[in-house]
Amino acid sequence: MKKTIFNILFIIVLSALFLQPVSAQLKTNAQKADSVLNLMTLDEKIGQINQYNDDWTATGPVTLDPDKVTQVQKGEIGSLLNCVGTERTRHWQLIAMQSRLKIPLLFGQDVVHGYKTTFPVPLAESCSWDMEAIELSARIAATEASAGGIHWTFAPMVDIARDPRWGRVMEGAGEDPYLASKIAYARVKGFQGEKPGEINSVMACAKHFAAYGAAIGGRDYNSVDMSDRLLWETYLPPFKAAVDAGVATFMNSFNDINGVPSTGNKYLQRDILKGKWGFRGFVVSDWGSVGEMINHGNVKNEYEAALCAITAGCDMDMESRCYKNNLAQLVKDVKVPVALIDDAVKRILRKKFELGLFDDPFKYCNPKREQKELNNPEHPIIARDIARKSIVLLKNQDQLLPLSKNIKTIAFIGPLVKAVKQNKGFWDVELPGLDSNFIVSQWEGLKNKVGNRTRLLYAKGCEIEGENKDGFADAVDIAKQADIVILSIGERRDMTGEAKSRSDIGIPGVQEELLKVLLTTGKSVVVLINAGRPLVFNYTADHAQAVLYTWWLGSEAGNAIADVLFGDYNPSAKLSITFPLSVGQIPIYYSHFNTGRPAVSDSNRFYNSSYTDISIWPKFEFGYGLSYTTFRYSNLQLSKRKMKSDDRVEVSVTITNTGHYDGEEIVQLYLRDLVGSIARPVEELKDFRKIKLKAGESQQVKFLIDKEKLSFYNQQLQWVAEPGEFDVMIGASSRDIRLKDRFELVE
Numbered sequence: 070m071k072k073t074i075f076n077i078l079f080i081i082v083l084s085a086l087f088l089q090p091v092s093a094q095l096k097t098n099a100q101k102a103d104s105v106l107n108l109m110t111l112d113e114k115i116g117q118i119n120q121y122n123d124d125w126t127a128t129g130p131v132t133l134d135p136d137k138v139t140q141v142q143k144g145e146i147g148s149l150l151n152c153v154g155t156e157r158t159r160h161w162q163l164i165a166m167q168s169r170l171k172i173p174l175l176f177g178q179d180v181v182h183g184y185k186t187t188f189p190v191p192l193a194e195s196c197s198w199d200m201e202a203i204e205l206s207a208r209i210a211a212t213e214a215s216a217g218g219i220h221w222t223f224a225p226m227v228d229i230a231r232d233p234r235w236g237r238v239m240e241g242a243g244e245d246p247y248l249a250s251k252i253a254y255a256r257v258k259g260f261q262g263e264k265p266g267e268i269n270s271v272m273a274c275a276k277h278f279a280a281y282g283a284a285i286g287g288r289d290y291n292s293v294d295m296s297d298r299l300l301w302e303t304y305l306p307p308f309k310a311a312v313d314a315g316v317a318t319f320m321n322s323f324n325d326i327n328g329v330p331s332t333g334n335k336y337l338q339r340d341i342l343k344g345k346w347g348f349r350g351f352v353v354s355d356w357g358s359v360g361e362m363i364n365h366g367n368v369k370n371e372y373e374a375a376l377c378a379i380t381a382g383c384d385m386d387m388e389s390r391c392y393k394n395n396l397a398q399l400v401k402d403v404k405v406p407v408a409l410i411d412d413a414v415k416r417i418l419r420k421k422f423e424l425g426l427f428d429d430p431f432k433y434c435n436p437k438r439e440q441k442e443l444n445n446p447e448h449p450i451i452a453r454d455i456a457r458k459s460i461v462l463l464k465n466q467d468q469l470l471p472l473s474k475n476i477k478t479i480a481f482i483g484p485l486v487k488a489v490k491q492n493k494g495f496w497d498v499e500l501p502g503l504d505s506n507f508i509v510s511q512w513e514g515l516k517n518k519v520g521n522r523t524r525l526l527y528a529k530g531c532e533i534e535g536e537n538k539d540g541f542a543d544a545v546d547i548a549k550q551a552d553i554v555i556l557s558i559g560e561r562r563d564m565t566g567e568a569k570s571r572s573d574i575g576i577p578g579v580q581e582e583l584l585k586v587l588l589t590t591g592k593s594v595v596v597l598i599n600a601g602r603p604l605v606f607n608y609t610a611d612h613a614q615a616v617l618y619t620w621w622l623g624s625e626a627g628n629a630i631a632d633v634l635f636g637d638y639n640p641s642a643k644l645s646i647t648f649p650l651s652v653g654q655i656p657i658y659y660s661h662f663n664t665g666r667p668a669v670s671d672s673n674r675f676y677n678s679s680y681t682d683i684s685i686w687p688k689f690e691f692g693y694g695l696s697y698t699t700f701r702y703s704n705l706q707l708s709k710r711k712m713k714s715d716d717r718v719e720v721s722v723t724i725t726n727t728g729h730y731d732g733e734e735i736v737q738l739y740l741r742d743l744v745g746s747i748a749r750p751v752e753e754l755k756d757f758r759k760i761k762l763k764a765g766e767s768q769q770v771k772f773l774i775d776k777e778k779l780s781f782y783n784q785q786l787q788w789v790a791e792p793g794e795f796d797v798m799i800g801a802s803s804r805d806i807r808l809k810d811r812f813e814l815v816e
């Protein structure tokens with residue numbers, strides 16, 4: 070006993086003598102990064118800002134490099150992408166530990182809509198307008214990915230997109246800067262959790278900086294030509310929201326903006342991001358985009374490309390090898406000051422410290438945790454809920470839906486009914502050794518729902534693409550035997566995504582013809598449309614009795630769809646992007662200017678900005694989506710008619726569930742600045758509430774309008790609210806404005 074007390078006393082004295090000074094020396098991550106930097110040779114520094122693809126899978130054009138192991142051992146690689154699973158990441162980290170300074174590798178991965186548990190593609194999820202759900206899906210993706218050895222996701226993509234021909238429209242949150250900013254914020258918070266370095270968090274990456282979504286003609290990687298005002302007002306806000314949420318990293322983009330490639334764009338990366346917005350994280354290039362500047366034609370060779378990118382503020386080179394092969398020479402030639410490289414290295418080291426990798430390089434490589442989180446039974450339950458929140462009910466003639474659970478026979482037809490992997494959408498993560506049996510197909514989902522009560526008949530009918538109609542007869546045959554037909558059609562999952570631009574965004578192949586023949590049976594047809602982007606499907610929209618836009622909903626797709634079909638979930642989603650009537654209308658978005666000859670009707674040539682062959686109206690507008698119940702909007706009240714600029718107007722409105730089902734409504738607040746120093750959009754979303762109401766229930770919804778909501782970028786790019794009148798519009802969609810009033814902003 071005495072000995073023990075003596076030992077304790079001894080330890081206390083020792084601690085007082087030694088530990089105190091040590092803890093006093095505890096440094097900030099920035100100081101720690103500095104101390105590591107001081108030990109590094111120039112080659113090691115250049116290695117830190119160099120990122121390579123692992124050999125397991127590729128998400129870009131591969132450069133064969135048999136020598137990666139030696140390069141990691143020499144500290145010439147700071148980060149790897151497409152390296153998944155604890156086994157593989159441990160393997161590489163062990164090699165990094167053989168390097169002189171033992172600086173841990175950073176593992177990055179496109180965890181865009183889930184890791185093992187797959188969630189709806191981001192565009193689908195954005196239609197939920199449900200920030201808690203969106204944050205939660207990112208949280209779970211982060212939990213699984215971090216358990217699989219990943220430190221960093223290349224998500225969220227926060228590019229505004231108004232052109233559904235562009236395949237990457239599926240990765241973002243649609244067309245509107247207000248909604249997309251809220252979603253950017255929620256996704257960053259979800260991925261990153263409470264603070265950096267939490268075991269179940271990953272660093273997020275706001276991409277693609279900037280305006281990648283505005284590629285001319287919707288062709289991926291194409292140029293962008295854009296006014297500064299549009300850039301600031303529409304395309305930058307979601308990036309700013311990501312910074313406000315504390316995003317750890319940014320990725321620049323493949324495109325040029327007004328002739329300047331984003332990768333070498335100083336205005337974007339140094340002036341705006343690291344300057345005006347004070348961003349302290351690091352910027353990674355997109356895959357090979359440093360070297361691709363040679364093709365853009367603003368630099369002559371890789372040497373100039375490296376000079377241009379590092380000078381412009383691109384900290385890490387993904388896969389182009391331009392930094393690795395040229396920066397040392399550029400320093401020697403006194404073209405690049407070492408301080409510029411030091412700054413990039415420090416930004417990256419800081420993140421490695423924040424993640425806790427210097428304390429334990431294998432912190433995220435625990436196979437037990439990997440097993441546990443990848444099989445966490447909670448995750449599919451949450452994925453199912455978010456999936457059903459993302460389904461948009463576009464049409465429900467004669468209240469065909471929800472289906473009765475007493476239906477005797479259902480014919481479930483179409484090329485996507487029994488598809489399994491398709492439901493995962495484009496950016497699923499290929500995990501080694503994992504089969505697809507955790508994905509619930511639409512067929513299984515329906516079977517799970519109806520059990521033995523209902524007879525389920527199946528026919529494929531046709532393929533997604535191609536002209537073959539041999540399967541039509543079988544499909545018609547089973548349709549005739551059924552009480553109702555459910556037809557599942559759409560794109561293949563890899564028809565929308567990176568490098569998947571399409572000029573024809575109709576439903577491929579003979580799928581709509583299949584619908585036509587099924588309708589000849591006289592049976593009611595519910596159509597499920599599976600896609601990553603808005604498609605044009607006028608025949609279906611006009612002739613099917615009910616249409617659900619089911620996107621790609623992820624691993625629980627089948628169960629989620631069945632929940633909605635049978636009313637176990639009342640659809641609540643609303644479109645976050647305009648669905649055009651015709652490709653010829655693109656780009657089409659709700660917050661357009663009025664023009665000198667306003668587009669208010671389809672007639673009146675000369676007096677109207679319109680088409681002679683098609684309507685000016687979209688098929689389904691931004692903010693549109695039905696429910697099984699109905700909502701009445703009434704009693705719009707403004708707290709004042711005149712508002713001073715330091716004041717606020719309170720807007721209140723009563724929403725009543727007038728139908729027979731409990732349901733959720735997304736109440737939307739739009740504003741219009743009637744006269745500005747420059748033209749202002751006919752309406753802009755400025756707030757929304759998603760509320761739950763029981764059948765018959767009413768609720769008052771309140772919004773606050775302050776100066777911020779009235780502000781815009783004027784001609785001098787100043788953020789101003791100009792005195793004058795504003796229309797307040799409360800809508801169930803951008804076209805379905807139910808109530809309207811006006812107030813004035815006074816000096």
Ligand code: NOJ
Binds near residue numbers: 150356
């Ligand atoms: C290219 C894509 O544009 C980008 O979004 C992605 O993160 C990288 N490839 C890495 O896969």
